[in-house]
Amino acid sequence: ETGSKPTNANDYLSELSGLIISQTRNANKDNTKKDIYFKDIFKGEYISKLLEIPEALEELKKHMPEGYQSKEDIIDVINSRALNPNLKALDMSLPAHLNFVLASLNLTPQEGEVNDAMEYIVDALEKKYTKEENN
Template sequence: MGKWSNQINGRGNWSFTKYIYDNLYNFQWINRENNEIEDNLILTKSISLERVEQYIYFKDIFKGEYFSKLLEIPEALEELKIHMPEGYKTKEDIIDVINSRALNPNLKALDMSLPTHLNFVLISLNLPPHEGEVNDPMEYIVDALEKKYTKEENN
């Protein structure tokens, strides 16, 4: 595997990786401000170009900016307080826990287990289990929750 990276205009990096055995070439644009991959392209030996889908991960959702908006809803704040460690009950405490580095390995483990344990997560959220194949489990959960609460609001 060969790797090359080049910084462009201080805004980010193009990263190029050649996977020798698979005859694949991977181009990635990495935003320098947040160090996240914004564009991910794969070039195959047959010179076909395809865009790789970016899945939704728990670490993307568990950010202080999203939680600060969520914590403005009194019911959401009370629900989150129930699940917080002892002594972490204020809005600021919850945001500190969400932003802590200690949470990242747990979120990564949850992301990795989600495809194989999707039905368990759905059932624990009082959602019906899925049937068939799911391409992006997190997107499926978000859509299912949205349908559930939209349906409840309309009743």
């Protein structure tokens, strides 16, 4: 860890996307590129850092059931074994539904083939928030 905390969601997104992509790429001993999966992103350590940003916590709370909206509740869901099959199903459907996901995130639909849908989404989100931050 660098010792400095991101000051806003845009800083955090950039840091998180870099961390996720570099860790998944470096997971192989031969340092070849490895696909990124939802299970790589939905880890307690990443979500814990995300929950340090008040805006992110408030956004995540909106998607949690009534009475289960604390930081601890969110971490419990992320760490639950029941989440893994759902994440795997999302991973499998993502390439076929990439443009729907992009539209849902207010991102421009892609044209042509994408090798790694998750990396494409992470990169597109990072570009979007970097652009918004600079405006």
